[in-house]
Ligand SMILES: Nc1ncnc2c1ncn2[C@@H]1O[C@H](COP(=O)(O)OP(=O)(O)O)[C@@H](O)[C@H]1O
């Protein structure tokens with residue numbers, strides 16, 4: 001492997017070899033493991049740093065390991081590994097395994113984020129702006145972190161892992177890490193510095209420089225106390241038969257506030273014919289890949305493609321669009337409402353399946369709007385019976401709210417909006433087929449609607465998802 005190993009751990013050669021059999025078994029079972037479906041055949045060490053000495057009662061390693069998954073090299077993951085003689089019962093769910101040989105032979109290793117002491121070490125490092133091996137713990141100059149905040153690991157299903165400290169801060173530790181500027185720090189920081197109040201402002205973060213490449217490994221931000229996410233709220237209102245239009249309108253306003261602040265503080269570009277050709281080609285490629293992966297999409301492919309062709313035709317006539325930095329994966333689960341009724345947008349990482357470069361490209365703001373419109377549709381189709389009228393009212397209210405703040409009503413650009421919604425619904429079909437097959441009928445019902453303009457074949461009956469577990 002070409003990754004350079006940070007050799008902070010000269011005292012413990014063979015560490016990874018001794019963990020290897022345990023990690024092979026444990027890593028693929030984690031919700032955040034991105035390489036599901038392909039066996040892990042080994043690991044290479046990208047970086048290893050001892051945060052607490054392993055020869056004491058409690059040791060702590062910070063590891064970046066690359067999982068080897070043939071035929072292509074797998075991803076690089078951030079692990080915090082605790083080491084103890086034996087695990088107390090309260091840490092049983094964190095067990096990784098018992099080490100048989102090597103420097104840790106006879107010891108028990110476990111997911112350290114469940115353990116308050118290692119979690120405190122991370123916050124203390126951020127508080128004191130520590131530099132430990134190649135890890136840089138940095139903090140906004142005017143932001144303070146009070147000592148002694150009690151940590152608890154967030155146990156909700158996530159793409160990354162989070163620790164809440166005393167209901168004051170939440171630290172998100174990235175799991176799959178890639179080199180480069182991470183929009184999950186870049187955008188909230190830019191928005192906070194621009195004075196946008198719709199995003200929790202990053203207080204501190206963890207970075208690393210490895211082989212000359214920057215990595216963002218974690219972000220600490222204020223915890224919005226007592227908040228509910230938009231998905232929970234929407235489902236709750238739906239279950240009561242209540243309208244959600246007032247909240248949808250507030251969400252439209254919040255989205256517009258974030259978009260206008262992003263456009264003020266980061267570059268915008270004009271998308272002309274060439275850029276639009278590239279954009280629509282990307283959409284068509286994703287459609288083709290999706291129809292390979294999910295055969296149920298095939299009957300709708302011509303209708304879906306027509307959405308992209310209509311956009312390309314507008315561009316060919318000379319129409320241009322403004323593009324800017326956007327959230328990139330906006331949906332109801334990424335919106336938090338405080339008990340006082342304020343909306344906050346979180347998780348600016350973008351679609352995890354896309355490269356960092358792609359996620360950081362300026363996009364038409366309608367990309368995010370399409371994501372939210374899809375989300376209202378998702379909520380309505382997860383209800384029993386589905387409530388399409390509820391979704392329509394939310395979608396209209398959301399667009400009105402957006403227009404009130406930005407001066408631009410998304411519905412005045414129906415061709416781009418349909419193309420963006422179609423692209424998102426196709427992404428969702430692939431996402432659901434891979435992660436939650438029970439939910440596949442939800443984006444497929446949208447696919448059917450979006451494709452109908454082109455006379456797609458009559459749809460087969462689709463059922464609501466049988467499992468209504470809350471959004472992971
Ligand atoms: N600032 C915050 N205040 C309160 N809760 C938060 C905050 N940020 C995130 N959360 C909670 O943590 C969950 C996961 O956060 P998110 O950034 O979406 O992580 P991931 O990238 O792992 O999906 C959110 O759904 C929300 O419930």
Ligand SMILES: O=P(O)(O)O[C@H]1O[C@H](CO)[C@@H](O[C@H]2O[C@H](CO)[C@@H](O)[C@H](O)[C@H]2O)[C@H](O)[C@H]1O
Nearest residue numbers: 159231329331332333374375378428431471472
């Ligand atoms: O929250 P993540 O960044 O992990 O986003 C991924 O997972 C989401 C599901 O948890 C998925 O969102 C889809 O399902 C939601 C309901 O559970 C719905 O509100 C969204 O509109 C729908 O796209 C998201 O696409 C995926 O990237």
